[in-house]
Amino acid sequence: MEVAPADARRLHVDRGGACFGIGDVDHLDAALGVPHTSHRAGAYRRCFERSPVTSWYRLGFVSILTAEQRDSWDRNGYFILERFASPDTCASMLTRAAELCRLDAAGKSIGHSLVDPERNPWADAVNPEDRVSKIFVLHDWDPVFGPFARDERLLEVISDLLGPDVDCFLSQFIFKNPSAIGQPWHQDSLYFPFEPDRQVGVWVAVTDATPVNGPLSVLPGSHREPLHEHVPDRRPDANLGYTEIVDMDFVDAQMVLMNAGDVLVFDSHLMHCSTDNESDGARAAMVYHYAIAGTIDRTYQHLREQSEAMGAMPDDIKESAAAGVEESPYHWMPVWRDGSAVP
Template identity: 35%
Template sequence: MSVLSPEQIAQYQQDGYTILRNALSAEDISVLRTHIEGIASGNLPFPEANIEFDPNAPRQRHIDHLRKINGPSDCDPFFRDHAVREPLLTAAADLLGPDVKLYGDQVFIKGPGGLEKTYHQDSAYFHIEPMALATAWVALDDVTLENGCLWVVPGSHREGLIDHSEVWMVGERQDKKVPDAAIDSQREQPILLQAGDCSFHHSLLLHRSGPNQTTTRRRGMATHYMSARSRWTGRPEDKPEYPLLRGREHAGCV
């Protein structure tokens, strides 16, 4: 049985995103927050290499300086359980088909004064074809214009992969960005969410997030789903083992 309505699926196909309101209960959100806070505060063991702080964070880092937790499901079964949580997994299958694998996941934490993230497409970072992954972005806090909501360019996923050759420096770390001239700012739309809502966006959808101009954190849990029929395009020796979440494996695919 589907979770997304025909209208939501059509919106995803046309615009590259859709929103599932009240996807998670207040209790589910509380459990997620508590677990993530445990990692962020150092009370739960977690590999330091997977934890990323704001580049302008002082030497004595505080929880408000935490920017990102990368690949949490690789290190903690709690996040693997989140990837198969309903209604998220069925919604992903509505968009991708019956055979679904987990590409990866991230926790995004934009603290007070947290930096913007410039326009990009997720597929520029993913060695997967077709470039048609679906990210489920669960709001752990209300997401507003002031605290750094996502902005998207509807329909941009149908225009293919755009050049990401411009360099964007995040402190001392080099990142990619789409040239400003490639963005039609007249088309961009904000994605405003309440805690427990989940937005789904296509891996070719142009999106960015603004700075956090408030005194509180803006937290989100992003889970990247892909069809089990997808193909790995990186070096064969670098191919990870991608967990099958629903359906079956396909020979020669991820």
């Protein structure tokens, strides 16, 4: 589903069963008790306080999500925004990621990003990007990936789930080149020992995700599970930070096939995995993680208490944890405040 501009979208307001469209402005203004001035969804949303019980905004409740998206989020823990990113955006992301790999291979600066090599490299690799698993931390500095993290259309969706004040704290470009192995079943919340412990992930399909190139699979409804025990992935070619849930039945898992430009929005407790890439092309994706502003990050404390709890970590992270560092290893960037995008 393509996301329309905010002023063209329907805004659903529940007051004893009544539902108004954004075009029904006279009735909507009267129902909400706000001056008849701006009709943008954001202007209405700022009139509400976020309910402590649910992520909807309340007088009744207000959401820019469709009923189908809200139902999927509540029941399954995820939904897909179809054709959200344009072909040009996907092409720019793929080109920029390759450029960063080549700069890094040449010993040139790529800011504070981290290039993680593929442990099971492609036999036909030619260019540096063919040998890379992921590039971490792109959201807070890169001229291509940063603007997407702050895309107002996306942030309106995220803020509907998290509230009026949102930060982006982590990002990673995933190449998933041919022969790359899949990531075992896990919950992203394992890597985010935060308070509160619910975050929202955004998985942008930069290329098509097909049955043979290592797509994601999810376990619908598993977002209602607590954080399960994860054991380190002991495969010799396991990539950085891979862990595995071994105490859950995944018989009801569903494969998530996506076209380039589709965006998967998912709860950090949702159990998901990927399979090996058995194709002759990359299955590229760009992932962003968002949290409520003011979230308390206890990553270093967690690592001091359980050194292998999050799988294999970069040496600098382990050294900082051992040294008693308390500030976050993540890169927290304000993106949404009081119902508006942060420039």
